[in-house]
Structures are given as structure tokens and as C-alpha cells.
Amino acid sequence: MKKLKRFLALALAATMTFSLAACGGKDSDSSKGNKSGVKIGFITLHDENSTYDKNFLDAAKAACEATGAEAVFKTNISEGEDCYDAAADLADGGCDIVFADSFGHEDYMIKAAKEFPDVQFCHATGTKAHTEKLANYHNAFATIYEGRYLAGVVAGLKLNEMIDSGKITADQAKIGYVGAYTYAEVISGYTAFFLGARSICESATMEVTFTGSWYDETAEKTAAQALIDDKCVLISQHADSMGAPTACENAGIPNVSYNGSTASACPETFLVSSKIDWAPYFEYIIGQVADKKDIDTDWTGNLSTGSVKLSEFGKSVAEGTDKVVAETQEKLESGDLHVFELEQFTVGGAKLADDYKADVDTDADYTADTVVVKDGYYSESEFRSAPYFDVQIDGIKFLGDPKF
Numbered sequence: 001m002k003k004l005k006r007f008l009a010l011a012l013a014a015t016m017t018f019s020l021a022a023c024g025g026k027d028s029d030s031s032k033g034n035k036s037g038v039k040i041g042f043i044t045l046h047d048e049n050s051t052y053d054k055n056f057l058d059a060a061k062a063a064c065e066a067t068g069a070e071a072v073f074k075t076n077i078s079e080g081e082d083c084y085d086a087a088a089d090l091a092d093g094g095c096d097i098v099f100a101d102s103f104g105h106e107d108y109m110i111k112a113a114k115e116f117p118d119v120q121f122c123h124a125t126g127t128k129a130h131t132e133k134l135a136n137y138h139n140a141f142a143t144i145y146e147g148r149y150l151a152g153v154v155a156g157l158k159l160n161e162m163i164d165s166g167k168i169t170a171d172q173a174k175i176g177y178v179g180a181y182t183y184a185e186v187i188s189g190y191t192a193f194f195l196g197a198r199s200i201c202e203s204a205t206m207e208v209t210f211t212g213s214w215y216d217e218t219a220e221k222t223a224a225q226a227l228i229d230d231k232c233v234l235i236s237q238h239a240d241s242m243g244a245p246t247a248c249e250n251a252g253i254p255n256v257s258y259n260g261s262t263a264s265a266c267p268e269t270f271l272v273s274s275k276i277d278w279a280p281y282f283e284y285i286i287g288q289v290a291d292k293k294d295i296d297t298d299w300t301g302n303l304s305t306g307s308v309k310l311s312e313f314g315k316s317v318a319e320g321t322d323k324v325v326a327e328t329q330e331k332l333e334s335g336d337l338h339v340f341e342l343e344q345f346t347v348g349g350a351k352l353a354d355d356y357k358a359d360v361d362t363d364a365d366y367t368a369d370t371v372v373v374k375d376g377y378y379s380e381s382e383f384r385s386a387p388y389f390d391v392q393i394d395g396i397k398f399l400g401d402p403k404f
Helices: 002-012 051-067 081-092 103-115 145-162 184-197 217-231 243-251 277-292 321-334
Strands: 016-020 039-043 070-075 099-102 120-124 137-142 174-179 205-210 235-236 255-258 268-274 299-300 308-310 394-400
Touching: 039 051, 039 081, 039 137, 039 217, 051 070, 051 255, 070 081, 081 103, 081 394, 099 277, 103 120, 103 137, 120 277, 137 255, 137 277, 145 184, 145 255, 145 268, 145 308, 145 321, 174 184, 174 217, 184 205, 184 235, 184 394, 205 217, 217 235, 217 243, 235 243, 235 321, 243 255, 277 299
Parallel strands: 039 070, 039 099, 099 120, 120 137, 137 299, 174 205, 174 235, 205 394, 235 255, 255 268
Antiparallel strands: 016 070, 268 308
8 A cells, every 4th residue: 555655646746757778788897896787766846957967867866877887867846745756766666776956855765765774865965964873874975066167267267257357347356156045065065165155256246146045046046137137247156047147148258067068059158167077986885885885974075086077168268278177276275275264254243253164964953063174274064965055255245134
């Protein structure tokens, strides 16, 4: 009866499910610990029309092809009981691993993990694995704020080019940013992007607006246009549709996208895109299960693991961009540069205190419980995989009334 109920719920949800058997059918490379025979189920919030979800789907297919795993995909799964039903259905269907890609999936993945202790449940952007302490539930993310910082460097170089050419004055170097929600992940991202831009263009400021949705093309396009109307001369985003890039292309405003290049659709305005490449994580968890080894409770990829990447540069980037970005990336990877160095920003006119605490354990009251400053920088992603940077720094203002 339980399986029948899940089947009916999934059918009514009108999700798309398909199987990628053996993902190429080749023997796996045993030197990487990856062997065929592992079956992994993927749950995504939307489908390939969302740049966010397409990024996961592309990485999943690449990882399965590399490892010889079998994959089952369930797309357009909402952040509700549909996620539990999908996860349980995948577990019932013989999946060794079930993965979900959206923040709101977490509680339903935990519910399924408790019901199926022999199946490994892995979740992107979640915060509760290290407090739930379930042997079969895991969180994963990557230091995408470093990718955002590098994309900000590209933007700063473009702003300087616009200033030097007389297109704008230094005090007109205002960046617009379309955010989805006022979550730490979004705050961390737009702050890193701004700091990257300002490391190159000292006069840069930023204005942020929020749509209240991860994927709403109309809202994102409207938000970008509102920022352009408010005299923002370059736009970036943490939202998943082509709304903002399209508005920029129509207005001739330089754009930094997210989760994949928009160069083909926006050839005149696209500068660069940052993204998390999830293939290294997927290959890792498939290999761990194949070798009967434990999966990290909190896994954090970075530039060195190939988990954080920039796309190709657009044709309108400033001259010398590739060289400056390469030099900056080298410093980030070596630890000579940290994105959130306290000397690089202020909060209310003052430097952040050395004993500043953030909400890392994510209790019900969102209590700031962990000192996150060390060695002169805010140590994002070092105490758990999901971002927890929630600081509103000087130089960034808001269009509208964000509910923090």
C-alpha cells in the first residue's frame, strides 16, 4: 500500500523520470575506486530549462559515464512531500544513493534517510547533516564564493574599461544584482562578487534586489530592468532563468550570469559565468559506495578539486582579463588571498570583530553559535559545506524592502 501511495503521488505530480542505464556501458576505472554496479537516483527542483538544475543534470550524466553507474532522474520535484515520495520511490527501486539538489528538499531527504538506513542520501546546499548525525545522510557544496569573486574581478575590469573610455564616470560604477532569496548562500555570493569587483574598481557600489523565487523568468527580467532603470551599469544574478541576461542584452548592459554561459543567447553583453561543477562530487560518492567506504558528512569542493569553475569569457570582456583572473585564482588556491579578508570590507563603518559569530549549527532560533573569523578573514565554508556568511557590508544597498 505504501508503494502504491507513492506511485500515485508521483504520477499526480507530473514529474519526468528517465533512466540512463550504465551511462555508456564502459568498465569503470578501478584506479579511481569507481566500479559499475552502483545505482544512483537524482532529484531536481526543476528540469533543464533551469540553469541551476541543468548544471546538476549535466554533471550527473558526465559522472555516470565516467564511473559506469546507473542513474535514474526525477525532475520538477517540489520542496515538499513530493521530495520524500520521490526519494522513497528511488530507494524502493534499488538505488544505492539518492541525491537531491535544492535547499528545501532537506527535511524530506532526512525523513527518507531514517526510513531507508541502507541507502545513502546526499543533498546539495543543506545544513543539517552535521547535526542530524545519521550515518546515511550527507550534505555537499563547494566554495562557489571564490568563483563569484573571480567573476567579480571580470566585472571590475569591465567597469574600469567603461570608466577609461568615458562611457561612465567613476562614481557611476554601480553594479546591479538579482538575487532569489535572502539566504546566506545568496548573501555570500553577491558579497563575494562585489568584493571581487571592488578589488579592481575601487569606486564600485552595488544594488541588490530579490525575486522571492529560484526560477521565475518574468520576475528576474523585471528585476534586472528595474536595476538598469536605477542606473546600474552592469548586472549579475543568483537566479536560475534567462530573465536577467535577456534584459541586459536588450538594454546593451554587460552581464555576468550563473551556472553556465549565456554567450549564445546574449553575445553582445555576456562577460562570464561561475558555477559549481558537481561531477567531482558525484564521482566521489559513487566510488565510495562501490568500495563500501563512508561518505563525508559535509563535503566541500573548491577550485583545486575542479568543483568551482568559470565559463569561457565573452567577447566584450576588458583586455587582459584572462591574465588577471589566472593570477587571482592562483592566489586563492594557494591561500595567499581570502575572499572575505576583514581589511577589505566594513560593516557600519567598522571592521568586523575578531570574535564574530555566525549561525553554523542552524538551530530553530538561528542562534549565532560559532566564531567564524580566524587569521584575519571570515572563514566561509570551513565549519560546514553550506554557506553561512550573512553579513550586510558597506557599499551594498537594496532596491525594494528585503526581509532579512
